[in-house]
Amino acid sequence: MGGGKRSARKSAALEEIGSLRGKRRADIVKCAFAVMVVIVVIAGKPLLESMGVIPAGSMVTAAALFLTAVVLAVFAGSASTDYAKSGRRIDELCAKHAITKEDIRAYERL
Numbered sequence: 001m002g003g004g005k006r007s008a009r010k011s012a013a014l015e016e017i018g019s020l021r022g023k024r025r026a027d028i029v030k031c032a033f034a035v036m037v038v039i040v041v042i043a044g045k046p047l048l049e050s051m052g053v054i055p056a057g058s059m060v061t062a063a064a065l066f067l068t069a070v071v072l073a074v075f076a077g078s079a080s081t082d083y084a085k086s087g088r089r090i091d092e093l094c095a096k097h098a099i100t101k102e103d104i105r106a107y108e109r110l
Contacts, residue, residue, distance in 0.1 A: 013099060016089075017093055017099070020089055021086075023082065024083050027082050028079075030075065034073070035076065045065055
């Protein structure tokens with residue numbers, strides 16, 4: 001009787017771990033996206049200035065670039081914090097329910 005309850009808890013923990021792993025993948029994508037956009041914006045500014053699309057040395061452009069960088073840094077920081085929290089929760093669930101990486105892989109194959 002106790003074994004069935006434990007199995008149900010372990011199954012619920014494995015389901016939560018699967019969900020958390022999905023969130024972690026999404027958080028990695030968010031961080032990569034933010035870094036990519038920052039690189040494009042920083043590299044694109046001189047290109048747009050040289051083409052004459054935006055005025056060179058414009059304070060408005062510099063302010064927009066700074067604001068964009070700050071917003072993307074907050075976005076990436078939030079995603080990386082969520083990534084770490086999900087990892088800690090996965091570790092807690094594995095320790096509490098004696099779940100191994102092989103258990104997780106077997107559950108994900110189902």
